[in-house]
Amino acid sequence: MAKPIVYGPRTSVYTRAVLMALLEKKVPHDQVHVEMDDNAHRAPEHLKRHPFGMLPAFEHNGFMIYETVPILTYIDDAFPGTRLMPGDIHRRTRAAQIMSVINSYAYRPLVWGIFVPRTFPRPDRIVDEAAIGEAVKTGEHALKAIEDLMMNPDPFLVGRQISPADLLLECVVHYLDTTPEGQAMLTRLPKIAAWHAAMQLRPSVNETVPQ
Numbered sequence: 549m550a551k552p553i554v555y556g557p558r559t560s561v562y563t564r565a566v567l568m569a570l571l572e573k574k575v576p577h578d579q580v581h582v583e584m585d586d587n588a589h590r591a592p593e594h595l596k597r598h599p600f601g602m603l604p605a606f607e608h609n610g611f612m613i614y615e616t617v618p619i620l621t622y623i624d625d626a627f628p629g630t631r632l633m634p635g636d637i638h639r640r641t642r643a644a645q646i647m648s649v650i651n652s653y654a655y656r657p658l659v660w661g662i663f664v665p666r667t668f669p670r671p672d673r674i675v676d677e678a679a680i681g682e683a684v685k686t687g688e689h690a691l692k693a694i695e696d697l698m699m700n701p702d703p704f705l706v707g708r709q710i711s712p713a714d715l716l717l718e719c720v721v722h723y724l725d726t727t728p729e730g731q732a733m734l735t736r737l738p739k740i741a742a743w744h745a746a747m748q749l750r751p752s753v754n755e756t757v758p759q
């Protein structure tokens with residue numbers, strides 16, 4: 549069986565989650581770097597893989613997939629190794645629900661509303677503090693909702709077993725935690741903070757830290 553190929557850089561939240569899933573399942577894979585900074589993700593070659601010009605794209609034995617959740621599902625189903633999606637229907641549903649909350653309500657404010665303007669301030673523009681303040685409110689609301697969806701026992705979001713939702717959320721919270729607003733937010737969300745600390749011990753997290 550051919551090795552799967554991940555198209556995208558680990559600096560991309562969604563690409564990193566896919567790389568982490570492959571590491572969790574110990575699947576040998578190749579990675580093709582598609583640079584966001586020089587707009588390679590909008591070039592015709594990448595638009596053939598992903599018609600919306602986003603990252604990542606994924607290929608296995610000629611089968612192409614874009615959109616991270618179905619890529620994560622494919623990886624879990626196609627390759628042997630530890631199952632990432634829980635067998636229990638309630639835990640499985642919560643994991644799917646948390647991924648949907650991340651995609652719909654958490655990623656934009658936390659990454660694009662806080663991390664990006666704080667980390668890459670534009671030299672030609674004053675940082676819009678009011679917009680960051682608004683992103684803190686909406687992003688925190690989303691993270692609090694995720695905290696409320698977490699299931700016992702510790703340490704992962706839906707129990708003792710790591711799930712695709714943990715991988716996706718960690719990639720977002722990693723960036724959030726590099727900002728003063730994010731660090732303050734995590735003190736107000738103790739369950740998410742404890743979960744993030746546990747995630748940082750995971751080899752798949754350490755091996756994919758964005759550089």
Ligand SMILES: N[C@@H](CCC(=O)N[C@@H](CS)C(=O)NCC(=O)O)C(=O)O
Nearest residue numbers: 560561562601602603604615616617
């Ligand atoms: N719905 C997509 C979202 C992917 C996404 O937002 N990727 C970001 C990088 S983390 C991207 O490609 N951004 C490029 C852009 O917005 O131009 C998925 O689930 O894969």
